[in-house]
Amino acid sequence: MKSFKDIYKNSENKIAGIAAAPGIVIGQVYLFAKEKLEISKAPITDVAEAIENFQEALRQSKKELNKIFGIAREKMDEVRAAIFEAQVMILDDPILIQNIESRIAKEMIQPEFIVADEISKYQELMIISHESYMKERAHDIEDIKHRIIRNLQKKRWQSKIETNLIVVSEALTPADTLLFSRRETLAFVTDHGGLTSHAAIISRSLNIPAVVGTHNATQLIKEGDTIIVDGFHGYIITNPTDEQLHFFTEKQKKLQEIQKGLEEFRDQPAVTLDGKEIKLEANVDVTGEIDVVITSNANGIGLYRSEQILNELGVFPEEDEQAIIYSKLASRMYPKFVTIRAFDIGGDKFRISEYKEPNPFLGLRGVRFLLENETLFRTQIRAVLKASENKNVRLMIPMISTLDEVWRCLDIIHECKSDLKREKIKFDNHIKVGIMIEVPSAAVMAKEYAEEVDFLSIGTNDLIQYMMAVDRGNDLVSNLYQEFSPVVVRTIEHIVKAAKHSKIPVSICGEMAADTLAIPLLVGLGLDSLNDVSKYNFIRKKS
Numbered sequence: 001m002k003s004f005k006d007i008y009k010n011s012e013n014k015i016a017g018i019a020a021a022p023g024i025v026i027g028q029v030y031l032f033a034k035e036k037l038e039i040s041k042a043p044i045t046d047v048a049e050a051i052e053n054f055q056e057a058l059r060q061s062k063k064e065l066n067k068i069f070g071i072a073r074e075k076m077d078e079v080r081a082a083i084f085e086a087q088v089m090i091l092d093d094p095i096l097i098q099n100i101e102s103r104i105a106k107e108m109i110q111p112e113f114i115v116a117d118e119i120s121k122y123q124e125l126m127i128i129s130h131e132s133y134m135k136e137r138a139h140d141i142e143d144i145k146h147r148i149i150r151n152l153q154k155k156r157w158q159s160k161i162e163t164n165l166i167v168v169s170e171a172l173t174p175a176d177t178l179l180f181s182r183r184e185t186l187a188f189v190t191d192h193g194g195l196t197s198h199a200a201i202i203s204r205s206l207n208i209p210a211v212v213g214t215h216n217a218t219q220l221i222k223e224g225d226t227i228i229v230d231g232f233h234g235y236i237i238t239n240p241t242d243e244q245l246h247f248f249t250e251k252q253k254k255l256q257e258i259q260k261g262l263e264e265f266r267d268q269p270a271v272t273l274d275g276k277e278i279k280l281e282a283n284v285d286v287t288g289e290i291d292v293v294i295t296s297n298a299n300g301i302g303l304y305r306s307e308q309i310l311n312e313l314g315v316f317p318e319e320d321e322q323a324i325i326y327s328k329l330a331s332r333m334y335p336k337f338v339t340i341r342a343f344d345i346g347g348d349k350f351r352i353s354e355y356k357e358p359n360p361f362l363g364l365r366g367v368r369f370l371l372e373n374e375t376l377f378r379t380q381i382r383a384v385l386k387a388s389e390n391k392n393v394r395l396m397i398p399m400i401s402t403l404d405e406v407w408r409c410l411d412i413i414h415e416c417k418s419d420l421k422r423e424k425i426k427f428d429n430h431i432k433v434g435i436m437i438e439v440p441s442a443a444v445m446a447k448e449y450a451e452e453v454d455f456l457s458i459g460t461n462d463l464i465q466y467m468m469a470v471d472r473g474n475d476l477v478s479n480l481y482q483e484f485s486p487v488v489v490r491t492i493e494h495i496v497k498a499a500k501h502s503k504i505p506v507s508i509c510g511e512m513a514a515d516t517l518a519i520p521l522l523v524g525l526g527l528d529s530l531n532d533v534s535k536y537n538f539i540r541k542k543s
């Protein structure tokens with residue numbers, strides 16, 4: 001049987017993009033193009049009437065957005081649904097409204113021209129920002145601009161959308177994505193947008209496969225074409241050959257079989273023939289994944305990548321806002337536990353614009369950033385502690401590379417606990433605090449570190465990158481990214497032994513734990529738990 005690699009190597013009819021939401025879909029294309037609006041700059045004579053038209057367009061746009069916000073709340077968790085609430089708030093922005101109205105009165109030209117001009121100014125500022133989050137938000141604002149102008153021109157809201165098709169579009173706003181999801185859309189493909197685009201985030205939470213950032217899919221694909229969307233690897237196959245159709249249909253069947261087969265084992269413990277139970281835990285990147293985690297009956301959440309909240313919100317949430325997010329997560333998982341990893345900022349993740357680093361992977365990342373920004377770190381620790389009252393929350397620190405960092409973190413956590421006690425706020429005083437072992441220096445010293453903390457979690461994604469000196473995201477050197485290298489295997493063994501020596505649990509939260517080939521090896525090396533990141537790989541078989 002050919003592999004994905006073989007298939008893609010020989011395929012001239014493939015389009016590469018970013019794998020934004022997993023799944024394989026074969027279907028027909030609906031080429032979605034937003035109606036291009038003609039914007040008039042014609043003079044007006046009646047200012048009062050123009051301002052009244054503008055007000056009416058705002059009211060109508062708000063009505064539409066509120067409707068979408070309602071659907072969003074039904075379908076998604078609150079954090080994600082808030083994308084739309086934020087858009088409604090822009091429609092209420094007094095400065096924006098005032099600017100537009102006073103320009104209508106002064107320049108006496110069509111309000112639609114002034115609306116386009118004023119909102120474009122906001123967008124330009126966002127587009128030149130270095131933050132990918134801000135760039136993405138510029139697309140969301142395009143949606144609002146389009147909406148107000150359409151309503152000024154008294155055009156109807158396009159809501160007639162075909163069902164059961166693959167939507168291919170230059171870009172998708174969060175509202176488009178949500179409306180399409182109601183029409184049983186099979187998959188999304190876009191020219192623009194990255195992993196943090198809201199269209200990508202929404203697709204993931206609604207389980208609709210998506211490939212984004214293809215640059216030119218809309219030029220290469222035609223309405224009605226049959227295409228294959230591979231949301232696991234980020235490819236689209238246009239006009240597939242019989243061989244390709246056969247390959248992907250087989251893969252789809254296999255996925256369904258695996259899924260069905262695994263369901264049988266879902267409620268059974270994962271036990272080896274000699275009676276050792278391996279805990280299968282989930283990795284969670286976005287809150288919308290929790291449903292899948294609960295239905296797959298994972299033993300808990302071994303890694304909650306909290307920096308995702310920053311990607312979604314674009315700002316550091318206040319302590320109470322964070323406490324609400326973590327408490328909700330903890331109560332949804334209760335009595336199973338949730339391991340909240342402190343913000344792993346830097347590297348290829350959420351970045352703070354004031355820090356421009358030539359080599360971010362070796363820079364102010366993870367715990368280094370947190371210790372440099374102690375107030376922010378304390379805010380997060382306090383929020384995690386507040387969510388720990390029911391004793392099912394654990395705290396994990398990323399990117400530890402020195403023992404001193406471990407001690408400093410433990411001191412800060414201790415101080416935060418004392419503050420909360422003084423403030424008479426309830427929390428789990430015995431909350432388990434663990435560290436990630438993902439930097440070679442920490443791996444070498446694992447024994448000493450294990451004596452200080454309650455658990456270790458091996459982050460193989462970074463550990464392999466740093467041990468082999470190979471950028472985990474760089475295609476050119478991907479052949480050196482070898483999870484089965486003796487270097488990696490011996491290092492894992494060394495870390496596991498260190499944890500056993502201190503009688504603390506050790507897990508793997510890197511992608512390696514989701515590789516079915518690696519699982520027997522990891523179990524043999526003595527891992528207590530595997531954070532199985534792939535939802536399709538929840539193993540429950542006896543091995």
Ligand code: PEP
Pocket residue numbers: 303305344438458459460461462463509510511
């Ligand atoms: C890892 O490095 O293995 C890990 C789980 O963390 P992340 O992928 O978020 O860096």
Ligand code: MG
Pocket residue numbers: 398438459461462
């Ligand atoms: Mg990591």
